[in-house]
Amino acid sequence: MSPRIVVITGASAGIGRATALRLARDGAAVVACGRRAERLDALAGEILAAGGRALPVVADVTSEADMDRLAGAAVERFGRLDVMMCNAGFGVYGAIDAVRPDQMRRLVDVNFMGTYHAARAALPIFRRQAAGHLIVVSSIVGRRGVPFMGAYAATKFAQVGLAECLRAELAGSNIHVSVVFPVSTTTEFAEVMMRESGFATEGHGPTQPAADVADAIAKAIERPVPEVYPLRRARGLVLLNALAPGFTDRVVRRWGRKPIDG
Numbered sequence: 001m002s003p004r005i006v007v008i009t010g011a012s013a014g015i016g017r018a019t020a021l022r023l024a025r026d027g028a029a030v031v032a033c034g035r036r037a038e039r040l041d042a043l044a045g046e047i048l049a050a051g052g053r054a055l056p057v058v059a060d061v062t063s064e065a066d067m068d069r070l071a072g073a074a075v076e077r078f079g080r081l082d083v084m085m086c087n088a089g090f091g092v093y094g095a096i097d098a099v100r101p102d103q104m105r106r107l108v109d110v111n112f113m114g115t116y117h118a119a120r121a122a123l124p125i126f127r128r129q130a131a132g133h134l135i136v137v138s139s140i141v142g143r144r145g146v147p148f149m150g151a152y153a154a155t156k157f158a159q160v161g162l163a164e165c166l167r168a169e170l171a172g173s174n175i176h177v178s179v180v181f182p183v184s185t186t187t188e189f190a191e192v193m194m195r196e197s198g199f200a201t202e203g204h205g206p207t208q209p210a211a212d213v214a215d216a217i218a219k220a221i222e223r224p225v226p227e228v229y230p231l232r233r234a235r236g237l238v239l240l241n242a243l244a245p246g247f248t249d250r251v252v253r254r255w256g257r258k259p260i261d262g
């Protein structure tokens with residue numbers, strides 16, 4: 001991989017952390033964003049100890065000013081910005097009438113507005129450079145909803161709308177937009193969702209390790225593609241849904257998450 005300057009939101013855990021380590025190993029300079037300073041420092045320490053380049057930046061994706069500062073820090077330290085990976089996010093479990101408005105607002109704020117702020121901070125830099133790559137980490141539920149994840153899925157669909165329009169606007173230029181659609185991934189996601197929802201859930205569909213998602217993202221950075229399905233067969237669900245959405249409703253009822261004691 002040629003050296004690149006990559007900003008990752010939500011790099012203190014899970015998919016973001018795995019991608020930071022993977023890209024740093026490949027030679028990228030990683031600007032790692034999250035709210036937990038000690039986690040970011042530990043990640044940067046690990047990358048630096050292995051001979052890589054890293055800059056931890058404590059920043060909240062819900063803040064426009066923080067996202068501007070984040071993108072600016074990459075340019076200030078490393079001279080340019082090649083990739084902005086909009087990854088920070090979390091989930092809340094429950095039927096729409098069980099999810100409170102304050103929980104829904106928070107989901108929109110972090111998952112969607114966070115993507116919007118980070119993309120908005122990166123785009124003027126990409127336009128100035130006439131090059132760049134926006135990577136939006138959505139979810140398979142950003143293509144096909146599953147039961148009791150409606151509040152979360154709405155924000156994941158919203159990310160896709162933003163990314164698709166932008167991709168069409170930029171088609172033919174050297175500014176790329178890729179959307180990533182992971183299936184259930186072994187990260188802190190379930191733990192955070194338990195905290196945010198107030199009860200524990202377990203997944204019943206296919207799962208994948210965060211390192212597999214990181215590998216798929218690394219490949220997409222090398223060779224930009226519009227859509228990334230780290231678990232290849234997940235694309236089949238999207239095709240099935242386009243052809244037979246009612247039948248797919250019954251298929252996905254078997255998957256998704258369920259309360260552990262429910």
Ligand SMILES: NC(=O)c1ccc[n+]([C@@H]2O[C@H](COP(=O)([O-])OP(=O)(O)OC[C@H]3O[C@@H](n4cnc5c(N)ncnc54)[C@H](OP(=O)(O)O)[C@@H]3O)[C@@H](O)[C@H]2O)c1
Nearest residue numbers: 010012013014015034035036061089139184185187188189
């Ligand atoms: N795990 C899955 O099953 C799965 C499946 C499909 C898609 N995804 C998507 O993948 C992305 C990463 O999730 P993950 O599974 O890696 O979860 P995770 O292990 O819980 O990591 C989430 C990351 O987001 C950061 N974050 C949360 N709120 C933030 C905020 N306001 N500002 C800045 N950073 C924030 C967290 O850092 P701090 O707490 O330090 O801020 C953490 O680094 C999310 O967008 C998620 O929707 C996950």
